[in-house]
Every structure is written in structure tokens, then in C-alpha cells.
Amino acid sequence: MANPTTITIRRPDDWHLHLRDGVMLAAVLPFTASQFSRAVIMPNLVPPVRRAAEACAYRSRILAALPHGLNFHPLMTCYLTDETDPDDLIEGQRTGAFFAAKLYPANATTNSQFGVTDLERLNRVLEAMEFAGMPLLVHGEVTDPAVDIFDREAVFIERVLGPIRRRFPALRITLEHVTTADGVAFVEEAGERTGGSVTPHHLTFSRNAMFQGGLRPHFYCLPVAKRERHRQALRAAVTSGHPRFFLGTDSAPHLRSAKESACGCAGLFCAPTALAAYAQVFAEEGALDKFEAFAAENGARFYGLPLNADRITLTAEETDVPEDVPVQGLGTLHPFLGGTRIGWRVDGRPVPARSDAKSG
């Protein structure tokens, strides 16, 4: 049967998103808020979001930057460090300041220098989270310089995540931005309390894209894209209908100037095109019937949250993606697939101008 040209699904949620702060937040938020209902907001600001009060203040800044009339719900996270106080953390979850806690191994990725240096020191925190039913979100890479960068996810699973999984069997754990067949197998085999989010970019290109005719910083993110067989494993996992894989864009904006540099930042700004790119993957795999579950149901069910009631429509139609998105006074962002045509158009909610919102 031919793929339908229009699909209408429940409004999706983004289970892994970087919004940053200040003018960058204002520039990127409308792209997510016009398409998604909820998003899990990453805490890797500088300085990071570590205390419940900081999460509440950051959430207020997000809501203040939200174009008037867009109904969008940020779910805040706590950046775990060697010093995280289990009582503040659990109290933050109880009061709704925190949705989940995020584990960055120290120096594994952008702004992870405050991350956890010794997992043994986290035992009390993980024990408290397990007891309270607070999810643990994981950037799954070892930082051991002796480990090849393309093996860091697989080695993390073996050395760190597997042991955490066994030690805290009731803890809800999400392996975020899964990039390998090893990650897919781990999520599949680790049981009901283990989920995995997958980005649009890791489904769309392999590591070759970073070196296509020259060095291409706009394809560089962490965990770094892997070889083609891993991309195929990710595509098979998300289009299989497996209930514990769900959408997490990992949209991670960095200014063009910071990416096009002798030491370019890791992260792709994919919020504008993520949903269209995911739809493209499901269409290519002949699995559009599995798209709604991946985008709008599996994550909510995994975290025990209600499903969104309203809907969004996507149409199979060639759509130009702009090269640049301006960030006032700072420069521009190059969105994922910017300057190309994508096969899907998303009818997001209209974004009113902020000035209109204020005067009206």
C-alpha cells in the first residue's frame, strides 16, 4: 500500500531537549513549542541546574520566553554531581520542581565538567531515586581517553550502565540518544524499566556524513554518529513498534561561529526539522503506522504520564529548510538539514510575535 500523503497524530513530546537560556532560549523555544506539547529540559546550563530552586527559576524563564498562546510544558531535570543531596533531589521531585535527574559522566559532552566523577558516590542518590520512583536519564559514554570515541557508548553500557541496572532493579532508567546496536540491544533486554530515546539525526546519517567531501561540523554531536550498521539497528528499533523506544530530539543549539571553528562544539540544532525528519525515516521504512506510538505515546507511557489529546498534521510535501535561524545580537544557528529540501511539512501551531502577545 502506498504511504498516505497526510498523517494526523497525537501531538508529540520531546523527551530530550536543550533550550539554553537568555536570547538563545527565546530564539529556539518557538520551534519546539509550536510542534510539541511537553519536553524534558536538559540542565546543562553554565552553571548547571542542580537545585530545586534553580529548576523552578529556569522553568519560569522558559515560560516567560514562550510566545503567548502556545501551550507548552517544560519538564525540568536535575544535573547530578558528586555533591548532589538526595534530600533536595527527592523533595524537588515531590514538589514538581524536578521531573527526573540527569547523569553526565564528567567531561563526556557539552557543559558536563560539573558531572559525576565517581559513580560509587552516587549510590545513595540512586537508591533514593529508586525508592521515590524518579527517573534517571543518562548520557551513556565513558570518558576514559584510552577508549576509542566510537566505542564509548558500548563500553559505558558494559562498565557502568549494566552494573547500575543490576544494582537498582526498580529504578527507571533512560539511555538517552542511543547511537549503537549495543544500546538498542541493552534497552530491549534490560526489561520494563529501561527506555531509550533516539534522535532524528542518528536515524538519518552515519559517521560518514561528518567527512563527506571535507570536515562537516554541522554533523558533529555527542555521542558521535556511528557506522552504518548502527544506524540501521536504530531504524529497525524505532520502526519495530517496540514500546520502550521514544522520541528525544537532543536539539542542542550552538552558534554557527562556535561550530565552524578549529574546535567545534558538539550538538545539532534539530528542533525546527526533527519531526519532519523522523516522519521521513518512518516513511522510508514503510512504517508510518508506527510513527505515532514512537512520537507521542511510548515516552508518556514509559514515564507514566497522560497522553496528549490534541493532534498535529504532517503532509508529505517537499519543504525548503532555511540555512540560518537568527539569534538576536549573537549570530545564527544552522538547523539540521538547513539549506536542503525535506519531504515533510509539519503544520505546527502558529507562533504569535512576542510584541503582539504583550500588547494584546
Ligand SMILES: NC(=O)N[C@@H](CC(=O)O)C(=O)O
Ligand atoms: N548532544 C550534543 O552533542 N550536545 C549536547 C549535550 C548532550 O546531549 O550530550 C549539548 O548540550 O550541546
Ligand SMILES: [Zn+2]
Ligand atoms: Zn548527551
Ligand SMILES: [Zn+2]
Ligand atoms: Zn542532549
